[in-house]
Amino acid sequence: MKVNTRVKNRRDYDLRDWLERLETTKRLTTIKPKTRLKFELAGIANRLDGKQASYFPAPDGHDIPVVSGLISDRRWMAEALGLEETELVPAFQNAVSHPLPSIIVDDPPCQEVVHEDPDLTKLLPVPTHNEHDSGPYITAGLAITKNPLTGLQNVAIHRLQLSSSKELGVLLLPRHTLSFFEAVEHKGADLDIAIVIGTSPATLLASQAVVPIDFDELEIAGALGGAPLEVAKCIDSDIQVPAAAEIVIEGRILANTRAPEGPFGEFPQYYGERAENHVIRINKITHRNFPIFHTIVGGGLEHLLLGAIPRETTILTSLQRNFTCVQNVYLTMGGVCRYHLVIQVDNPKPGEAKNVLMAAFGAHYDIKQAIVVDKDVDIHNP
Structure with a gap:
């Protein structure tokens, strides 16, 4: 019998349920047994990054399997929650x-x-x-x-x-x-x-x-x-x-x-x-x-997205506290979800966009480049 301690009214998935969901929707690839832990496992996970989660049974003969790439897409992250x-x-x-x-x-x-x-x-x-x-x-x-x-x-x-x-x-x-x-x-x-x-x-x-x-x-x-x-x-x-x-x-x-x-x-x-x-x-x-x-592959999408969404939350909350025109923010993949920020605004007052930009650099120490766009621009579309 499956052991599950989740509170019944939780809307999110636990790890095992999420793996099952990925498998039933054909987003989980099971790799050959005995994949080498040195380089090979990470190399395969990186090759599948953003396309498939990976499941490695008996890596190097271990009894414990390894998984990676479980939430390497924003849509997957949202679905898991x-x-x-x-x-x-x-x-x-x-x-x-x-x-x-x-x-x-x-x-x-x-x-x-x-x-x-x-x-x-x-x-x-x-x-x-x-x-x-x-x-x-x-x-x-x-x-x-x-x-x-x-x-x-x-x-x-x-x-x-x-x-x-x-x-x-x-x-x-x-x-x-x-x-x-x-x-x-x-x-x-x-x-x-x-x-x-x-x-x-x-x-x-x-x-x-x-x-x-x-x-x-x-x-x-x-x-x-x-x-x-x-x-x-x-x-x-x-x-x-x-x-x-x-x-x-x-x-x-x-x-x-x-x-x-x-x-x-x-x-x-x-x-x-x-x-x-x-x-x-x-x-x-x-x-x-x-x-x-x-395991999370360094610099992979799973790694980057785990850092992006909390940072976007902090930045958006900070900007909206001071500027009612700010609608949304997005940390781009090109800036490894840390350094490059896009800010969506609606009908800013004259000169306000410049103030929003200046405030963005103070909202998080990682920001190195920021761009302000109007609300008709899809900030998630590269």
């Missing part, structure tokens, strides 16, 4: 403004199997994506930590280098996770972390929300799906993770410890440099029966 494509950004705006507190459940599917002394190099099928990557990388892991001062959670995606059987290298940019860690590191303390692999499209998308500190992105995921998200406490910490997650890695970011991490092929399709970065020590791994490992 139970929305029309034009509703994506408004729905995200509403979810950020009206988050839904999560519901804690016992005996979650994500803890059906518990590995007390796991070997990362043997247990998980972690691909090596690019020629000059320093090694295998977990690219679709939601890193969940708690603010040590308030106890509130944060969810983010960080690149995670498979460094050894018990350690991951992690790049922490100057954002919320790093802020939490720095608050305890100066006391010589580690920071608990949970890394969640294999979640619903709504949870993946919510993890990229650009929101203030102490804003739990899992509550945004609940609002995106139309009902509270079911979560469960980790075994070794009070961190709450999606109950239906496929795999959960529990560990600690080590105080006063740095190790070489990188290079790694990043979203602009350039390599992020090698540096002395933070280290995560693994305590245990839990997972569902017959789990599924999700």
